[in-house]
Amino acid sequence: MAIPTHAIIAYGTETGNAELAAVEIEAALSNMIQSEFVSLTELELEQFHEDTLLVVCCSTYGDGEYSDGADVFAEALNTTRPDFSKFNYAIFGLGDTTYETFNFASIKLSKLLQELGATRIGEHGMHDASSADYVDSAAQAWAAELTPFVRELIDA
Numbered sequence: 001m002a003i004p005t006h007a008i009i010a011y012g013t014e015t016g017n018a019e020l021a022a023v024e025i026e027a028a029l030s031n032m033i034q035s036e037f038v039s040l041t042e043l044e045l046e047q048f049h050e051d052t053l054l055v056v057c058c059s060t061y062g063d064g065e066y067s068d069g070a071d072v073f074a075e076a077l078n079t080t081r082p083d084f085s086k087f088n089y090a091i092f093g094l095g096d097t098t099y100e101t102f103n104f105a106s107i108k109l110s111k112l113l114q115e116l117g118a119t120r121i122g123e124h125g126m127h128d129a130s131s132a133d134y135v136d137s138a139a140q141a142w143a144a145e146l147t148p149f150v151r152e153l154i155d156a
């Protein structure tokens, strides 16, 4: 497993919540690792290197479907099946528990990354739009819990 030297915080969103979460996560991680913030609509697989830590923020739409950008990213992964066995990733999903397909997109994407060999660090974050938690504060709290895992990788 390579030691991460930079993080890509990538978001897939329809109405901006996942982007808001990604802004908060980038702010928390940039104190400890060089971080860049990118839409999944623009993320190219060529941007990944062994020392990349991928942090995905992705909402669920339709009947458990990927949000904008996450669909393209998942299709690229499914088509090319890259070897991600040296990669670490973290994931923060957004959804709504009024749907039976709560957070299905982030769950599907996480499974796909693991099939390709990637290792998840931290808890799989899942924001519920029906809860009283604001997206930005939920993302801040999740990022605070993620930082010790990132620190452990950097110091390994």
Ligand SMILES: Cc1cc2nc3c(=O)[nH]c(=O)nc-3n(C[C@H](O)[C@H](O)[C@H](O)COP(=O)(O)O)c2cc1C
Binding pocket: 012, 013, 014, 015, 016, 017, 018, 019, 058, 059, 060, 061, 062, 063, 064, 065, 067, 094, 095, 096, 097, 099, 100, 101, 102, 103, 104, 129
């Ligand atoms: C038309 C529509 C369909 C949705 N479908 C789902 C769903 O299947 N599962 C789920 O967990 N959330 C679903 N949601 C909730 C969104 O994922 C949630 O509101 C999220 O915060 C939106 O984030 P975004 O602004 O980044 O797209 C849906 C919302 C809308 C408006």
